[in-house]
Amino acid sequence: MSPNTFFTSVDSFSEHLSKNNICVCVIGIGRIGLPTALSFANKDLPTIGVDINSKLVNSINSGKYPLNDEPEFDKIFDKVLKTNFFSVTENISEALKKSNVVILSLPTPMDKNYVPNYSALLSVAQDLHDFIQHETLIIVESTVEPGFIEDEFIKIVEGKNKKLTQNIDFSIVACPETANPGEIFSDFHKLPRLIGGIDEKFSKITGKLYNHVFNAEIIYLPNCKTANAAKLTANVFRDVNIAFINELAMLFEKMDIDILKVIEACDRKYNFQAHFPGAGVGGPCLPVNSYQYLNTARKTFDGVLRIIETAREINEHMPHHTVEVVADALNESGKSVKNATIGILGISYKPNVADIQLSPAEEIIKHLEKLGAKIKIYDPFYKSQNIFSHICDDSLFNVIENADALILVTAHNEFKNIDPVTLFNQMKTPVFIDTRGIIDIEFAKKSGLIFRGIGRGGK
Numbered sequence: 001m002s003p004n005t006f007f008t009s010v011d012s013f014s015e016h017l018s019k020n021n022i023c024v025c026v027i028g029i030g031r032i033g034l035p036t037a038l039s040f041a042n043k044d045l046p047t048i049g050v051d052i053n054s055k056l057v058n059s060i061n062s063g064k065y066p067l068n069d070e071p072e073f074d075k076i077f078d079k080v081l082k083t084n085f086f087s088v089t090e091n092i093s094e095a096l097k098k099s100n101v102v103i104l105s106l107p108t109p110m111d112k113n114y115v116p117n118y119s120a121l122l123s124v125a126q127d128l129h130d131f132i133q134h135e136t137l138i139i140v141e142s143t144v145e146p147g148f149i150e151d152e153f154i155k156i157v158e159g160k161n162k163k164l165t166q167n168i169d170f171s172i173v174a175c176p177e178t179a180n181p182g183e184i185f186s187d188f189h190k191l192p193r194l195i196g197g198i199d200e201k202f203s204k205i206t207g208k209l210y211n212h213v214f215n216a217e218i219i220y221l222p223n224c225k226t227a228n229a230a231k232l233t234a235n236v237f238r239d240v241n242i243a244f245i246n247e248l249a250m251l252f253e254k255m256d257i258d259i260l261k262v263i264e265a266c267d268r269k270y271n272f273q274a275h276f277p278g279a280g281v282g283g284p285c286l287p288v289n290s291y292q293y294l295n296t297a298r299k300t301f302d303g304v305l306r307i308i309e310t311a312r313e314i315n316e317h318m319p320h321h322t323v324e325v326v327a328d329a330l331n332e333s334g335k336s337v338k339n340a341t342i343g344i345l346g347i348s349y350k351p352n353v354a355d356i357q358l359s360p361a362e363e364i365i366k367h368l369e370k371l372g373a374k375i376k377i378y379d380p381f382y383k384s385q386n387i388f389s390h391i392c393d394d395s396l397f398n399v400i401e402n403a404d405a406l407i408l409v410t411a412h413n414e415f416k417n418i419d420p421v422t423l424f425n426q427m428k429t430p431v432f433i434d435t436r437g438i439i440d441i442e443f444a445k446k447s448g449l450i451f452r453g454i455g456r457g458g459k
């Protein structure tokens with residue numbers, strides 16, 4: 001498919017779009033890329049998903065939907081798989097040769113030294129240079145630092161001596177994805193799209209395309225770096241505010257003040273925005289995004305963004321603080337962490353999703369083991385799986401009845417019905433640490449549990 005007039009104007013693009021004469025390629029069909037590809041195919045646009053993970057590609061080709069914690073897309077998956085509009089492949093060159101629009105949903109993690117790693121994007125940039133057809137719109141949905149597209153990515157796509165020409169052979173638009181895992185379907189239609197391109201015409205073309213597929217507002221930004229800064233700022237705002245609340249939580253624990261009562265009262269004021277304390281901030285976004293900004297400052301003016309740096313320090317301390325809280329509660333029961341059997345309830349970094357990337361549970365488990373604890377894990381998304389070098393239990397009851405202490409790390413729905421009286425009756429030693437504020441503190445105490453919560457007041 002090669003609509004040669006695709007690049008001339010927004011109107012000409014719209015005309016091709018109205019005839020479904022635009023072939024879309026989504027590179028990286030993971031948590032974000034697969035729902036994206038399915039959304040385009042569901043609008044009858046020919047869509048090719050590309051991934052280097054052959055297991056994933058084979059399993060999708062055999063009809064297995066891989067994102068069981070992402071509702072709604074399972075139905076779209078079954079539907080589009082029966083049409084000619086959706087296919088997946090490992091063969092990037094063939095896919096690029098057929099495509100007019102290429103959307104990049106590639107991972108942008110960080111390395112062990114907290115330095116953002118853009119190797120997937122940089123490697124695909126070379127493939128784009130080598131294989132795209134004339135007039136290809138490249139949309140970068142991955143989360144990158146402001147300036148990465150302009151300073152590094154575009155140069156590889158152009159190639160040496162600028163063999164490919166911007167706005168003739170290709171154009172690049174940043175449309176950083178802001179959807180939340182577990183809620184991607186509703187977020188795709190609810191959250192505004194941030195769009196900023198190298199050239200305004202292609203921002204508008206991208207806006208037309210996204211309007212055609214998603215029922216969401218478009219926010220046009222002046223360029224790629226501003227769009228990427230908007231994406232990072234929204235997430236880092238959360239990381240910083242959670243750190244602020246975590247710091248207060250540690251103070252309030254010593255003062256017998258329940259932070260949830262404080263937040264509830266503050267939230268009545270129109271310009272307060274509630275954030276909640278916890279065992280730490282994980283996932284592929286918030287921690288990485290803070291380090292992306294820290295990296296940007298280092299590169300741009302050899303500087304430090306002090307608030308973000310401190311926020312990271314506090315949030316990364318929270319798993320250790322959680323262990324201190326457990327040790328204190330066990331002490332009250334006459335036990336110590338050493339040789340205690342400690343049950344971890346929930347290892348995902350966020351409720352109701354199967355994702356353990358940078359989960360605070362890992363740090364808590366490591367630290368407890370160093371102190372000599374025996375660990376048991378229950379998470380409804382990881383039953384019987386080997387995670388963090390432990391086989392997760394497949395029965396919540398087993399973990400409860402063997403535990404000297406339970407730490408609720410993730411507020412999965414399944415844990416919301418936990419009854420403190422039942423816990424008191426079933427646990428070996430009734431020590432319960434609620435790091436996510438889901439248990440009523442008065443009820444917990446009346447039940448006889450030795451109860452602690454992050455920021456929930458004294459003993």
Ligand SMILES: NC(=O)c1ccc[n+]([C@@H]2O[C@H](COP(=O)([O-])OP(=O)(O)OC[C@H]3O[C@@H](n4cnc5c(N)ncnc54)[C@H](O)[C@@H]3O)[C@@H](O)[C@H]2O)c1
Nearest residue numbers: 028029030031032051052053105106107108120142143177
């Ligand atoms: N997961 C989230 O919560 C979320 C939300 C908003 C934005 N984002 C951003 O979206 C981007 C993608 O994140 P994700 O969570 O979907 O990642 P993911 O790890 O779930 O999926 C990425 C996919 O890319 C594939 N891949 C890696 N290198 C490749 C290559 N060279 N060629 C082809 N495929 C390759 C991987 O095999 C994987 O399937 C990241 O930049 C992330 O920061 C993620």
